[in-house]
Structures are given as C-alpha cells and as structure tokens.
Amino acid sequence: MSLATGTADALSIYGEAISSRLLLGTSQYPSPDILRRSVEASGAEIVTVSLRRESSGDVKTGQHFFDLLKSFGARVLPNTAGCHTAREAITTAQMAREVFETDWIKLEVIANDDTLQPDVYGLVDAAEKLTRDGFKVLPYCTEDLSVAQRLVGAGCQVLMPWAAPIGSARGLMNPYGLKTLRAFYPDLPLIVDAGLGAPSHAALALEMGYDGVLINTAVAKAADSVAMAVAFAKAVEAGRIAYRSGIMPPRDMASPSSPVAGLALL
Amino acid sequence: MVNGEALATDATTLDSLCRELGFADAKIATALNGAFVPKTERITAELTDGDTVEILSPRQGG
Numbered sequence: 193m194s195l196a197t198g199t200a201d202a203l204s205i206y207g208e209a210i211s212s213r214l215l216l217g218t219s220q221y222p223s224p225d226i227l228r229r230s231v232e233a234s235g236a237e238i239v240t241v242s243l244r245r246e247s248s249g250d251v252k253t254g255q256h257f258f259d260l261l262k263s264f265g266a267r268v269l270p271n272t273a274g275c276h277t278a279r280e281a282i283t284t285a286q287m288a289r290e291v292f293e294t295d296w297i298k299l300e301v302i303a304n305d306d307t308l309q310p311d312v313y314g315l316v317d318a319a320e321k322l323t324r325d326g327f328k329v330l331p332y333c334t335e336d337l338s339v340a341q342r343l344v345g346a347g348c349q350v351l352m353p354w355a356a357p358i359g360s361a362r363g364l365m366n367p368y369g370l371k372t373l374r375a376f377y378p379d380l381p382l383i384v385d386a387g388l389g390a391p392s393h394a395a396l397a398l399e400m401g402y403d404g405v406l407i408n409t410a411v412a413k414a415a416d417s418v419a420m421a422v423a424f425a426k427a428v429e430a431g432r433i434a435y436r437s438g439i440m441p442p443r444d445m446a447s448p449s450s451p452v453a454g455l456a457l458l
Numbered sequence: 459m460v461n462g463e464a465l466a467t468d469a470t471t472l473d474s475l476c477r478e479l480g481f482a483d484a485k486i487a488t489a490l491n492g493a494f495v496p497k498t499e500r501i502t503a504e505l506t507d508g509d510t511v512e513i514l515s516p517r518q519g520g
Binding site: 243270286 | 461462481484485486487488489492493494496497512513514515516517518519520
C-alpha cells in the first residue's frame, strides 16, 4: 500500500473518505473533452462548480454541463464565486444545494475584485448562518489564525486558506502563516486553495502537512491540461509521502554524508 | 427584471414565468428579489411589477 494513496491514508472531509488529495476546478478548459480527460488524469474525487445565469435562448446549457459532471463520477463541490456579500453567498449556496443536490458548499465572499481576497467578515457571517441551515461549509479564507478560529467556531470542519490570489500562480506567499495555521490545527482538514501555479507549489503545501490542494487555472490554462493534471497528481502524492516519511530539518552548517571515521591520513 | 434584463410578461407566478421562458424541465434554481425560492414553492411565489428574478444553472467553477 502506498503511503499516500488508498483508504489507509484517506482524507476525511465531513466524514467522507477521499482518497485523492488533489481537488480540481472545472473552469477555463479549452473544451469539455479536455476537461473530462483532465479530471480523469488527475484522479480527483472532488471537482468544483458554480451557478450562473441561464439563457432563455439556450435552456440546455446547464443541463449539458450537469450531464458532463455526472459522467466524471466525482463528488461535486459547488462554490459561491463572485459573491461580494454574505447575503449573496447564502442565497447562492441555497440555490446550489437544490441544483447540485449536495449540502457541501465552497464558501467564497470576495472583498476586492483585483485581488479576489476573501471578505473575512462576510465569510464568517455567512458560515455561521449556513452551518445553522445544515450546510457543510468549506470556506475559502486567508491564513489568518483569528479568522480561522472564528470559522471553526462557526462550525466549519474544513478550512481552505489561499496560497496567493486566485489565478495568480504565485505559490505559497506566506509559508510562515500557513505553517502556523497547520501547527495550530494539527487535526483539522486544511486544503490550500488558490494561487498555486506549478506542481512544486502543490508538493510544498503537502510537505508542510496540508491535507490537500485545490487547483484550477494552473491545469486549465496549461498548454497541455491533461499532462499538467498528471503532474499535479504526482506532486501531491510525492508531497504527501514526503510529509509522512519525515522530512529532515534544515541545518545552518554542513554535515558530511560520507563517514568521517576511517578517513585516510594522506 | 429577469437575469438582469427587463422583461414584460403576463406570468403571475415564478413557476409560470419559468415555463414561459422554456425552463419547465431545465436544471435551474431560482431567486426572487434576492431570496432563494425552492422549486416546490415557485408555484405560490407571486410576481409583481418591478420584481427581480434570477434563474441560474450549473456552470464550470473553480
């Protein structure tokens, strides 16, 4: 059994065992077929989706995408992307629950359109109300510990801190903050969401002990999305295996790897 | 207003509006004046002039 695959090392999200620690977004792919093959290649068991206005001139757009989603066989995680207030996010979550038939919601309340930074006040407000309404909330948040505490207090059993602004591909901008959050919540599922651009970013998050990563743009916008999905899957697995294997701490000074004893005097 | 566009309609309920727009069997969710209206309650959700209706369906997302 691999150290990072299978039920022996499954990620538990709201009581559900998830074998793959790579979550995949479904947006911005060149075609539905490339999306389908990317999801398959990634091994992702959770894919994120959204709700948007249906056009009266083409009433089947949503149905077609829903049918495509069902063919993936993955669990669907709807988001509230684009919502700027708790009220908008709550209404969107309620609509998503009916359409996608799940009480899981990736809660996003956006504060700023340039950075897509979470509005942490609105986020906590919406999380409190949604958990009371029976939702299982996965909040897109910052690495701020005080916000994390409030979200956990609101009933969130998973947190999804950003690495960097959505779609920026900048990687882990505040590794210290992410390490602090991981250390403070050693047993809470933590999934890095947003801002990862390269598989090495994902591997680093897993090496730090994060439970998973959510990737969208880095795969969807790659020259070869399917191959990049494979690369992220391998990076996530490598990072997880490394974390569980015990990564040696850095040293300030050199330490010879060849034996010192028995050196010849020449 | 329906999905951000002005619409003149004879529909008196959200359910009849959805049918009028061809959404009778579509995979949609609805909101009236910013509040979610479940599918089972559309038939009793009465419309008045100036109402804002949102009709959403599944899309790709990150």
